[in-house]
Amino acid sequence: MKALLLDQQETLSASIQDIDASQLPSGDVTVDIYWSTLNYKDARAITGTGKIVRQFPMVPGIDFSGVVHHSEDPRFHVGQHVLLTGWGVGETHWGGLAEQAKVLGDWLTPLPQGLNPRQAMIIGTAGFTAMLCVMALEQGEVTPENGDIAVTGASGGVGSTAITLLSQLGYSVVAISSKPDSHDYLLSLGAEEVLPTSDFNRSSRPLEKQRWAGVIDTLGGTVLATLLAQVNYNGVVAACGLASDSQLSATVMPFILRNIRLQGVESVTVAASKRPAIWQRLQKLLPASFYQQIANEITLEQVFEHANKLINNQSTGRTIVKMR
Secondary structure: OEEEEEEEOOOEEEEEEEOOHHHOOOOOEEEEEEEEEEOHHHHHHHHOOOOOOOOOOEOOOOEEEEEEEEEOOOOOOOOOEEEEEOOOEOOOEOOOOEOEEEEOHHHOEEOOOOOOHHHHHHHHHHHHHHHHHHHHHHHOOOOHHHOOEEEEOOOOHHHHHHHHHHHHOOOOEEEEEOOHHHHHHHHHHOOOEEEEHHHOOOOOOOOOOOOEEEEEEOOEHHHHHHHHOOEEEEEEEEEOOOOOEOOOOOOOHHHHHOOOEEEEOOOOOOOOOOHHHHHHHHHHHOOHHHHHHHEEEEEHHHHHHHHHHHHOOOOOOEEEEEOO
16 A cells, blocks of 8 residues: 655655555554545655654554544444544554555544545544634634624634634634735635734733634744733733744733633544534535535545745645645
């Protein structure tokens, strides 16, 4: 079978190789992979720009969808359509950028009714994370009537999906993006306004004019600190990324004087029992047009080129990899 293999001796090597299925790591379900994805985390692993991979050799790819080839888990049967996001796959366990994977049944989710395997990967980890962020706003009782929602990193996978979900739920969305050429794309997804990231990548006062009922942030750093100072009383900020900076220099004043909430969102280890309902909600909310607007389809051989584009902020939407 064909796979992208990362190895590290003195330096990182990344190549497409023919691998025997006997080399796959342990697991009780073997899946024939039809679609995988290229995420920011995958791009960092492939280009060696981040310490993503914990052990070598490694097949990257934190997402995949496909068909069960063999199962020792009674919950899954041969021929069943399944998907996987998270669980350290592509980091500590061989992942989705291969024609086959062997994983634990606990990590798999049956493909939701109404979704095909390609659509599932257009959503992928990014869309799953975006849904969790929207749910964090809902759990904080942020409603469409409360005001605008800001979404940073808006042209990326999480941002693009979050804008679409929020728009479908009736929220007024302001997209924050560093890409001037993404304006029309973001408006087509449902954003009502597009603002440049540079407006927020600056020093801010501890409290600024109240502007946002909620925020979905994928950047961290100075942008997040500035937005925290602008959130309305009782507002919620869902933070799920650090594409700009992992550091946060801010005061406690917005939390104390405006009663705001900063909610971290992590999608890797969400309980398997909760995942089907989240996926069903994604299937219900995302319109057919979303899958056409957001998807960039590539082959395994094109992954190297597109990984560099993703690292250099030259990629928009979701990049899916056709494996078969």
